[in-house]
Amino acid sequence: MDEHKENLLGKNVNVKMAATLEDEQVKSCVRIWPAGEPDPQSSPSPSSSDFSDPVYKEIALANGHINRMTKDELRSKLAELKLDTRGVKDVMKKRLKSHFKKQKLMQSAAAGGTTDTFYDYICVVDFEATCEEDNPSDFHHEIIEFPMVLVNTHTLEIVDTFQEYVKPEVNPQLSDFCVKLTGITQTMVDEADTFPVVLQRVVAWLQERELGTKYKYAMLTDGSWDMSKFLNIQCRISRIRYPPFAKKWINIRKSYGNFYKVPRTQTKLSTMLDKLGLKYEGRPHSGLDDSRNIARIALRMLQDGCQLRANERMHAGQLLSVPSSAPLEGAPPPLNPRTRD
Numbered sequence: 596m597d598e599h600k601e602n603l604l605g606k607n608v609n610v611k612m613a614a615t616l617e618d619e620q621v622k623s624c625v626r627i628w629p630a631g632e633p634d635p636q637s638s639p640s641p642s643s644s645d646f647s648d649p650v651y652k653e654i655a656l657a658n659g660h661i662n663r664m665t666k667d668e669l670r671s672k673l674a675e676l677k678l679d680t681r682g683v684k685d686v687m688k689k690r691l692k693s694h695f696k697k698q699k700l701m702q703s704a705a706a707g708g709t710t711d712t713f714y715d716y717i718c719v720v721d722f723e724a725t726c727e728e729d730n731p732s733d734f735h736h737e738i739i740e741f742p743m744v745l746v747n748t749h750t751l752e753i754v755d756t757f758q759e760y761v762k763p764e765v766n767p768q769l770s771d772f773c774v775k776l777t778g779i780t781q782t783m784v785d786e787a788d789t790f791p792v793v794l795q796r797v798v799a800w801l802q803e804r805e806l807g808t809k810y811k812y813a814m815l816t817d818g819s820w821d822m823s824k825f826l827n828i829q830c831r832i833s834r835i836r837y838p839p840f841a842k843k844w845i846n847i848r849k850s851y852g853n854f855y856k857v858p859r860t861q862t863k864l865s866t867m868l869d870k871l872g873l874k875y876e877g878r879p880h881s882g883l884d885d886s887r888n889i890a891r892i893a894l895r896m897l898q899d900g901c902q903l904r905a906n907e908r909m910h911a912g913q914l915l916s917v918p919s920s921a922p923l924e925g926a927p928p929p930l931n932p933r934t935r936d
Contacts, residue, residue, distance in 0.1 A: 657695045681872025693900025715810040719744040721885040722825045728772040737763035738829045740882035744890045757800050758883045760787040790833045798929040807928035814844040817889045823914040835932040843905040854901045
């Protein structure tokens with residue numbers, strides 16, 4: 596539902612939105628950081644005095660050398676280091692810089708590990724929702740597929756998946772456009788449970804994996820729409836409270852843009868896969884297949900040295916950014932949905 600979600604941005608979907616938020620997010624995606632200084636979106640933030648350590652001068656010099664390398668030289672060096680050689684030139688440069696920086700910091704005992712170590716798990720979600728080819732302004736988008744893909748940040752593997760279809764109640768008849776786009780048939784949703792029942796099973800699934808209790812975790816989405824629009828609208832329709840475990844999440848588009856220093860126009864799912872040298876696997880606009888492919892992007896970013904962190908949140912029905920200086924917190928333990936008073 597990637598491109599179709601883009602088309603919803605300009606429509607009134609009964610969600611309070613900050614008028615300038617998208618512009619602010621675009622600007623945050625194209626900030627350029629001086630060579631040798633860690634991007635606050637992609638690495639831990641040491642104090643300013645830490646940058647006087649000679650190791651950062653070595654990193655700055657190495658970055659300058661990497662910037663002058665040709666694509667063939669980059670690919671050859673990555674192969675020599677037994678690193679992934681796929682992706683466009685800027686992606687390969689970032690991968691090589693991250694590898695060198697991690698090695699130097701580990702040697703100086705300033706930091707450790709090459710992957711995300713704050714969250715034990717990242718849970719990828721990409722909803723499918725009812726839609727029309729030309730959605731009227733008062734159209735209520737209802738979730739019809741609830742998929743989740745669980746990523747272990749330590750082993751860098753997809754370790755589990757969840758998927759259930761959901762019966763819509765306001766617009767129970769799917770449009771021909773929706774069926775063709777998502778591959779979800781009328782029979783699939785007719786035989787499914789309503790959203791509150793499915794959400795209870797989602798909560799049970801998360802609880803069984805001890806997320807939020809034994810293990811730290813975060814939700815991750817491809818854009819802002821899944822949580823700020825679809826989930827928010829669905830909770831209103833179903834007359835249940837917005838689940839606390841979904842109030843903060845990682846918008847991978849923002850993370851990708853910040854980490855690889857690219858504008859928002861290069862952060863669509865298909866473009867991110869292509870720039871990383873990956874091919875889409877499965878059926879486009881299947882919620883589960885989209886989630887798996889988003890997870891593959893997250894895994895590649897972790898391998899390239901990106902420290903994924905929650906960067907968006909919902910507060911009082913409004914979508915807000917989470918600043919990079921905010922305290923690191925995992926999502927809270929999932930609880931069964933509560934009805935609205």
